[in-house]
Amino acid sequence: MSENLTNTTDQNAPPPLPLSVNLQYTKDLSFEVPAGAAIFASLRAAPHISVNIDVQANRIEENQPVFEVALTLKAEAQEPPAEEGGQPGRVVFITELTYAAIVTLGDAPQELIEPILLVEVPRLLFPFARAIISDVTRDGGFPPVVLQPIDFVALWQAKREQQFPETKGEA
Numbered sequence: 001m002s003e004n005l006t007n008t009t010d011q012n013a014p015p016p017l018p019l020s021v022n023l024q025y026t027k028d029l030s031f032e033v034p035a036g037a038a039i040f041a042s043l044r045a046a047p048h049i050s051v052n053i054d055v056q057a058n059r060i061e062e063n064q065p066v067f068e069v070a071l072t073l074k075a076e077a078q079e080p081p082a083e084e085g086g087q088p089g090r091v092v093f094i095t096e097l098t099y100a101a102i103v104t105l106g107d108a109p110q111e112l113i114e115p116i117l118l119v120e121v122p123r124l125l126f127p128f129a130r131a132i133i134s135d136v137t138r139d140g141g142f143p144p145v146v147l148q149p150i151d152f153v154a155l156w157q158a159k160r161e162q163q164f165p166e167t168k169g170e171a
Contacts, residue, residue, distance in 0.1 A: 018106030019116055027070060028098040031136045034091050047077035047092040057117035065105040069121040071129050072098045075145050095136055099129040119152045
């Protein structure tokens with residue numbers, strides 16, 4: 001059986017991103033169990049876990065389109081309250097990770113540079129950072145923390161609103 005092979009590139013597909021990921025690396029990683037071994041003896045229920053996320057991008061070389069993009073994740077677990085509505089208990093563990101990439105931008109239009117660096121690059125880094133957080137919490141003696149997918153567009157927009165709040169009033 002013979003097939004007629006034709007050009008399978010989609011003419012309506014968006015152009016590729018003007019981006020090259022040169023290097024990915026763990027910039028900083030820490031895992032801490034403040035209560036030590038005592039927490040393993042006293043922990044009776046699954047801890048409450050809070051996660052904070054930040055993305056930073058910095059130009060590495062002046063007049064060069066080379067940037068470091070750093071995705072920082074912090075997961076902190078606390079014992080559940082002893083009684084419903086009560087204060088949370090002790091800190092069970094804290095893990096912090098800064099996972100970074102060195103990227104080079106091609107001929108990107110000026111208005112696309114920020115979204116590429118603060119949305120697209122973190123989207124590429126996230127699966128690797130997620131695996132590291134999962135491994136380090138598991139290796140620390142706890143069930144692995146599996147982070148849910150992150151909406152980096154919403155994170156970027158919220159960060160922009162904090163930096164440039166809209167003023168209310170007449171224009």
